[in-house]
Amino acid sequence: MSERLQIPIAMWRVQYQLLGGHRRMMGVLMITATVIVAGTLGIRRLFILDPLPSVLGWVVNIIAALQIAAVVLAGCNAVYRSMLRDYQNKMIESHRLTPMTNLGVVFGYLLGSTIQILAIFVLFAVAGAILSHLGGLPVKSWLFGNLVLLSGGVTLWSAAVLIGMRPEKPISPAPILVVAAGLTVPIGFIPGAALILNVYSILFAVWVLTGITTVAAPAIIIVLGVNVVLTAFWVSTAAVKYRRPDLPAFNGGRGLFFLFMGLVFGAGGLYAFQQITAAKMPGFADATMVSMQWLGTLVGALLLALVPIAGAVKCSVLRERGASVRGWGDRLSPTTVALSAAVMMPAVMVVLGQTIWFEAVFVREHLGLRESVFLAWGCTVAACLVAALTMQSLFEVGYRAMKSPRFLVAMYVLFVWGLPPLIDLGRSEWLREFEEAQHYSILMGCSPVGTFIVSWVDLGVSAWPGLIVQGVIAVVLGAFAWRAVRGRRVRGAVPCAR
Numbered sequence: 001m002s003e004r005l006q007i008p009i010a011m012w013r014v015q016y017q018l019l020g021g022h023r024r025m026m027g028v029l030m031i032t033a034t035v036i037v038a039g040t041l042g043i044r045r046l047f048i049l050d051p052l053p054s055v056l057g058w059v060v061n062i063i064a065a066l067q068i069a070a071v072v073l074a075g076c077n078a079v080y081r082s083m084l085r086d087y088q089n090k091m092i093e094s095h096r097l098t099p100m101t102n103l104g105v106v107f108g109y110l111l112g113s114t115i116q117i118l119a120i121f122v123l124f125a126v127a128g129a130i131l132s133h134l135g136g137l138p139v140k141s142w143l144f145g146n147l148v149l150l151s152g153g154v155t156l157w158s159a160a161v162l163i164g165m166r167p168e169k170p171i172s173p174a175p176i177l178v179v180a181a182g183l184t185v186p187i188g189f190i191p192g193a194a195l196i197l198n199v200y201s202i203l204f205a206v207w208v209l210t211g212i213t214t215v216a217a218p219a220i221i222i223v224l225g226v227n228v229v230l231t232a233f234w235v236s237t238a239a240v241k242y243r244r245p246d247l248p249a250f251n252g253g254r255g256l257f258f259l260f261m262g263l264v265f266g267a268g269g270l271y272a273f274q275q276i277t278a279a280k281m282p283g284f285a286d287a288t289m290v291s292m293q294w295l296g297t298l299v300g301a302l303l304l305a306l307v308p309i310a311g312a313v314k315c316s317v318l319r320e321r322g323a324s325v326r327g328w329g330d331r332l333s334p335t336t337v338a339l340s341a342a343v344m345m346p347a348v349m350v351v352l353g354q355t356i357w358f359e360a361v362f363v364r365e366h367l368g369l370r371e372s373v374f375l376a377w378g379c380t381v382a383a384c385l386v387a388a389l390t391m392q393s394l395f396e397v398g399y400r401a402m403k404s405p406r407f408l409v410a411m412y413v414l415f416v417w418g419l420p421p422l423i424d425l426g427r428s429e430w431l432r433e434f435e436e437a438q439h440y441s442i443l444m445g446c447s448p449v450g451t452f453i454v455s456w457v458d459l460g461v462s463a464w465p466g467l468i469v470q471g472v473i474a475v476v477l478g479a480f481a482w483r484a485v486r487g488r489r490v491r492g493a494v495p496c497a498r
Contacts, residue, residue: 008100011108012115015082019116028116029123036063036127056135060128060142064209067124067146071153072202075117076160076173082113083164102239109161110154110235121150128209137211145208148220151227152201158234159198165238167245189289190296191273192266195226216276226265233261244326247318248311252337253329255308259341260348262304266297267352274356291457294356298349298452302384305341306391306409312337313395334392342388346381357456376455379463383451386467387417390474393481400484416473420466421450442466 019025040059047055086092095105111118125146132142156173164170180187180197187199194200200223204215241249250258270293312334315325325331350357394412398405421444428438445454445466454461 008104008108008112011095011100011105012112015108015112016115018082018085019113025116025119029119032120032123033127036123040131053135053137056131057137060131060135060137061210063124063128063131064145064206067121067128067209068149068202068206070117070120070124071149072156072177073174074120075114075153075157076177078113078117079109079157079160080164080170080172080174082109083161083170087170096242102243103235105242106158106161106165106235106238109164110157114157121146121153141208141211144220145205148201148208148224149205151224152198152205155198155201155227155231155234158231158238162234162238162241162249165241165245165249189293190266190300191269191293192262192297193300195223195265195269196230196262198227198230201227218272219276222269222272229261233258240326246323247326247330248314250307250311251315251326251329252308252312252332252334253327255311256337256340256344259301259304259308260344263301263345263348264352266301267349267356270294270297270353270356290356294353295452295456297353298345298380298456299449301345301349302387302448303413305345305384305388306413308337308341309334309388309392310395310409313392314399317399334396335389338388338392339385342381342385345384346377350377379451379455379467382467383448383455383463383470386470386474387448390470390477393474393477396481397477397484417447417449420444420446421453424450446470 016025020027039062040056043059044052044055047058083092086095100108125143128142128146129139131137132139156177160173163173163176180199184199184203187193187197188203191200194203200219204220204223207213207215208220237249237254240254273293274290312332315330315332316334319325319330391409394409395405398408402408424440424443427443428440432438440454440459440461442461442465444450444459444461445463446469447466448470451463451466451470453459454463454466
């Protein structure tokens with residue numbers, strides 16, 4: 001739903017007053033400045049025998065840690081608490097009755113609830129720059145690191161607005177941030193996931209602010225560009241969700257665009273990762289690591305494909321129940337969306353990831369045999385197609401049988417997609433003799449994840465038996481979905497409450 005951009009001055013003023021106004025703002029800034037000055041003098045007095053640049057370097061690192069905590073944790077929590085307060089007071093419904101546009105409301109939450117955080121950020125940035133100058137440390141690096149941090153912080157705040165823009169109680173972003181922080185290392189090796197989850201922004205900011213290591217300029221430029229794109233996407237999606245909370249923000253059209261964006265970030269980011277690491281750390285990314293990154297990107301793309309499929313099915317179910325739709329994106333057929341997602345995944349990966357899958361994976365693993373390349377891509381396309389149609393059927397049944405099929409889908413992905421390769425891996429390890437190679441069975445390929453593995457890694461297992469098993473599952477679930485859809489249409493649509 002397109003609406004004009006409106007500067008939400010009134011909403012910013014309200015948020016500012018709710019945060020305590022001038023008195024609270026000045027008090028917080030004065031206390032923060034006093035703590036910085038007193039802490040610096042105290043640390044200097046404690047380490048009086050150490051050289052001044054070394055002591056100020058420690059102080060700057062402490063300020064950097066506080067800066068990161070303020071921007072990431074406190075900023076996202078400020079957005080959540082603001083939206084939770086409006087949900088509890090029913091103010092979000094009052095906003096919908098005002099002349100404010102959807103983008104105006106989103107920007108009101110994005111920059112209104114974080115005014116105090118932005119003021120503290122500026123104070124920390126100025127204090128760190130002054131201390132860096134007094135200690136002979138590079139001031140430009142400090143300011144540039146703050147720019148990277150702020151870019152990532154605003155992107156995370158916009159994502160917090162999106163996940164909080166719902167008719168039910170807003171979701172706290174804290175658990176998501178904690179999990180992402182705990183999995184920083186494995187996520188960091190999958191460029192697509194690290195870019196979408198903003199792991200690189202925070203990681204690069206830490207490195208630049210503390211001087212732990214140098215970061216290549218192309219990497220920072222890529223991250224800043226991705227943050228701009230993601231921020232615009234999260235803001236526009238939150239605006240759509242605000243105006244029509246009864247419909248999924250990620251419908252068929254927007255969900256497919258999100259999938260395409262994730263594929264570009266995944267394949268393009270993987271290529272950039274290889275090029276930058278090859279220039280900065282030769283020999284760091286060997287064939288095994290490249291294969292793992294490639295498989296992780298494929299699996300991540302398959303999980304992202306669930307977003308447009310779920311949105312298309314939910315819009316279809318709501319239309320059957322009498323709900324009005326916003327536009328063509330809500331009217332896309334679930335089958336069309338599922339097929340489009342299944343084609344888009346290998347199409348984008350084969351084009352943007354050409355140097356990765358051909359040179360880095362197959363040339364080393366299969367000596368560049370053309371038939372091996374065709375076989376691997378054929379199995380990959382078949383796995384994507386069967387998986388997309390299977391999940392469409394599962395969503396068709398789930399949305400008609402329960403309020404939300406999230407738990408059902410999560411259990412299916414965990415047990416049907418994840419368990420077969422894990423079970424076969426454990427079986428082969430259990431039966432393997434000492435110092436002998438592992439021998440895998442067709443169970444490894446009985447899920448889309450396993451098909452990717454046996455297609456791109458030489459395990460001596462054919463992918464076709466597993467694809468047949470997946471096809472049988474797809475047919476069975478398709479029959480259940482056909483009965484659910486047909487039964488609903490026979491009984492007639494029941495108008496839903498608007």
